[in-house]
Amino acid sequence: MLKPIRRIVTTNTAEGRSRILSDGPSPHVLETASHRGLIDLWAMAEGGPDTATPDGADRPVVLAPARGGNTFRIFQLPPAGVGENDRVLSADVFARMGASDAHDADAKHPNMHCTRSIDYIVLLSGRVKLILDEEETILEPFDVVIQRETNHAWQNLSDQPAQLIAVLIDTSSGT
Template sequence: MVRRVVTGVGSSGKPVIVSDGEPPVTRRYTHTPGFGRSLVWTTTAPAAPSDDPTASLTSYVPAPGETIALTVTFPPAGVYADPGWDPAAAGAEQLEATPGLAELFEPDNPGMHTTPTVDYGVVLSGEIVLDLDGGETAVLKPGDLVVQNGTRHAWRNNGTEPATLFFVLIGAGSTA
């Protein structure tokens, strides 16, 4: 999925690379082929250099002042139209893999959700549609940036190739 390089301070007191490779909390979803997520890093308030905190994350919604950095790969919409796709199994997998965040998705409006965060997003590859409550949309391509200010939204991949985005979620405490 993605390569993550993490620096730290070695026993000599000098900067070192402490890990280089796929983030340890990476998931390629079974029930939604092509969907994937890598937890890149997380901080607590106040932020300080530390051992890798990703394995101990209990919620994908950061508290006020905390952050979460992750990549998400969205499969093309055709995956969801495939007769073999099982929405119940996919939903259960999301609940298990992204606690705190998965519960915010609206069952009656697939993909739509609101988070108490300010999110910075960068499209790394593919094309994705930001679908806002109220009908406005924005088509985003590689290199495009988005600041998602706690509004009700969904991500739609209407293309034929996966779309990968990098997000930094910043806990804001309440939604707009």
């Protein structure tokens, strides 16, 4: 099960005074398999910020951000060894995230994928291996990855689910 993430969204009243619009767990969750999934916190489509939208994440939870937009999310990886080398499960997970085309099913790791985005990622909890085509590195909490349209996979090395936070910015119109 994914850990619920409290999300506080603010707004302005008609008089221009700030207040809380919503406060509670983000309802925009895609739990794909055994402690693995995405929790979208906010998203913007092409055209820039829209402060009138009460819930920017109220859309299907998919891997890639909308064209010209961005996505702010938490993602969770299952404990080490849980479904790790299951290529059929990985293909299903990427299909459920609307990302079959991003999935590299024949790569060295079953979860290798590449999206048309620049991603700013911070490991919040756990110990995770970042797997690239030519090398790998170990991440500790608060390590930061700038993922630039590169084929990659994540592998949790700890015995508890690992959580990462990410901002994904679409690059499909710029490259």
